[in-house]
Amino acid sequence: MVDSSVENIDVRPVNKKENRALFAKREKIQPKKARGNFRRLKWIIMGVTLAIYYITPWIRWDRGESGPDQAVLVDLARERFYFFFIEIWPQEVYYITGLLILAAISLFLVTSLFGRAWCGYSCPQTVWTDLFIFVERAVEGDRNARLRLDKAPMSFSKFGKRLLKHTIWMLIGVLTGGAWVFYFADAPTLLRDLVTFDAPLIAYSSVAVLTATTYVFGGLMREQVCTYMCPWPRIQGAMVDEDSLTVTYHAARGEPRGPHKKGEPWAGRGHCIDCNQCVAVCPMGIDIRDGLQLECISCALCIDACNDVMDKIDLPRGLIGYDTHAGQFDSNPDRKLKIRFIRPRTVAYGLILALVGSIMLFALLNRSVLDVNVIRDRNPLFVTLSDGSIRNGYTVKILNKIHETRQFRIDVEGLKGIKAWLETAAPEDKTMTVTVPADALSSYKLFVSAPSDNLLGKSSDIEVIVTDLQNGEREVQETSFKGPDK
Template sequence: MSQSTTPSLYAAREPIFPRRVSGKFRTLKWAIMAVTLGIYYLTPWIRWDRGPELPDQAVLVDMAGRRFFFFWIEIWPHEFYFVAGLLIMAGLGLFLFTSALGRVWCGYACPQTVWTDLFILTERWVEGDRNARVRLWNAPWSLNKARLRLTKWAIWLAIGVATGGAWVFYFADAPTLLRELVAGQAHPVAYGTVLTLTATTFLFGGFFREQICIYACPWPRIQSAMMDEETITIGYRDWRGEPRGKASKARAAAGQPPAFRAQEAALASGAVTFAGVEPVAAGVAAAPRLVGDCVDCMACVNVCPMGIDIRNGQQMECITCGLCIDACDEVMDKLGRERGLIDYFTLKDEQVERAGGKAKKIWRHILRPRTILYTGLWSLVGVGLIVALFIRPAIEVDVSPVRNPLYITLSDGTIRNAYDLRIRNKHGEERRFSLSYSAEADLDVAVEGAENGIITVPADQTGDARVYVEASPGSTAAEAGRTDLRLWITDLADAERASVDTLFNGKAD
């Protein structure tokens, strides 16, 4: 009795060993990697005077005070809409760049891509270029293989530690925290965070490189909704490259009769198209096309960090990093052929070129209704945040009436209401505030424990005060149910004022 075998849905990872390549896109990736890593590692060390109460750090996430500092900008908990606005701008920006230029974020600026490039660079320094790494991978374990692997892993681990260490420096004074980490005196949360980020950087950048992009990241599946036939992305001009052949065959084709060379010129210029073998324009004898520009050297595959063959068409795994373009252009230069067999272009341009037409200018692909809409929305949110940032006050006040009881009657018949007042001082120095009121009735205002009714609030902090508002016996406010009341605070340093509206509860309430 035979048993059917259920096929496994698991596919083991095939290791990828990208070959070193040089060119304009590789240079661009090096530059972006240097800038992004420099910003990440160095930003916590930029100093900024924040007064005596806070670390002198330009970018700081103050978890204890529930605030975020970015140079001269300070975001308080109730101003989270600034963070929400930035996240919306980031999303719209991602939509904009993807609809215009494909997955340029993934190929050039995504943290997974940046750290993977750094890890591959380390791997190449230690173990050599592609062929050497392939040989080492297939070789049996030896002292030399163990030495190279341990050296590579040690450097990866150091990069991971630096990554986790840089992250925790954003949440405390960087020089102080560094001394505490080295001395073993830092908070366990700091060590736990560094350990977690070290492990994830080590594993994601070293062992799970392309799996993160293919399986863990949702963007490859979302990007198809952002792209259309006008999106500039990487593609292979198969009408020019096919059928593939070795360079020796291409050189042999150069010695063919004029009729054959005329056909080749017609095909190369786009005067005709083909699928396998097709005749050419009228007046040229029909002849099979022996070889296209692609010499099947596999250079585009060998440099791809995702291990795909772009000649098979656009694929979900492609991060449009441009390295295959550099590799192909290098081969075309050696063969004396025109660059651009693999290039950035649009599907519409490919169809036009195949028919012998001329591709549109890049700016005409970028400036179209979809990208203009995204740009407009992105700009609208950005302008709104800037306006909100500049019009927000430097002092704010909130009030909470004490509800139990609503009021009390003193021995002489005076009606008293109590309020909890909160003053936010967003200045970098201590400020003193006086309290006053405006209402359609005569009231008395007093601050509990404050000399002369002056409330002192430390720099970049919230000050609390208990305020009593009283109405004399028989007065309008005392006899009425509710009286509108506005409390004012005045900064004694620069006379800036802020107010908050509330109610005074009388006996008729």
């Protein structure tokens, strides 16, 4: 008699080598529910990541009169990105570049240490697929019930279950797309506008597109997104080495596998009783006993399933467990897992992380709140005035990056007899004081003239100095003053 406490499941991995064909039809995967530590961990991570996603746009952050009070906001119309105390202007996009580099290197580091932890726990595809499977299980039951339902002819109850499932999926899709648009506009206002149909068309179409992708990716395509669409499984080969932790079947301990009857001796055979529980719970539909494969997202649910079985047949846990590649063939059941955290690869990633992180931090702490650009007119290069002096035109752009109105004085230096005035000022009023609104860019037309005899040649260097009248902050811009051939 086969060990009665463990159900033997008739399930085939979807990617068995001998069944591969060019036009293989997708085999639908109906993962069985797993119970255990990793399943619990995944529930927690799902809760936390979903909470971050849904709550973030509703966090308020006071920026005074001139800024939005939303903590995280991508303001496309005004070309600003707000992240709590950080505010980024379009020309500071290198902060985003730095952030992406940090994200990529962190991913490399985590992968070289713990394998595809990102894929298994926190990738949105994994989180939402998990959520969709949770809904599916709640409506249609666990694996066996779902398989029966699939085979059953269409009936009122089957149609009802299907309808309910797809409705909830669609609802999750709407909420997902709905939460996304809140990152791009004031969330409370947008919510009100969405409900009263006053929101812009782009908001509705974004919700529609994200509803569709969430529904299709999470409900219908699932593991195909990871296997066929995502590049990461193919890159992981370059990230993982013999010291990386991956979900591993300890073949030396498990083989030779075979059904086991209660009371039979374990001598001369492996600990794997070939119950296929690990295959049944796998959301990717693969057999971990075939070794590390690109379909495996390292979600560790097979560890939970196998540990459950080991408990029932009174064998030590960990036939499937996190281990290094080297550990796969170590048959000693008492062996201690050793992780080499310090390796050339991790040190290199760590150093790059520290370097990019410090540069980012330095740049952020020393971020200027005043930027000045001086653009010289090129057409005409210069103008001869009636008294024989030469005039050049400039456009002065002042970026006031703080949330207060600031007054600046513009001075021009560098040539004897140099004169400067703003086009916006009345001709008789040659004041050089300008007021730049809070958190704004203002542009001024500046004329500079100098007696022809005082020019240093076809091009003379001059300085445009912008001084904050309140705190004396100065920004000096060098530019040139063009004149005729001498």
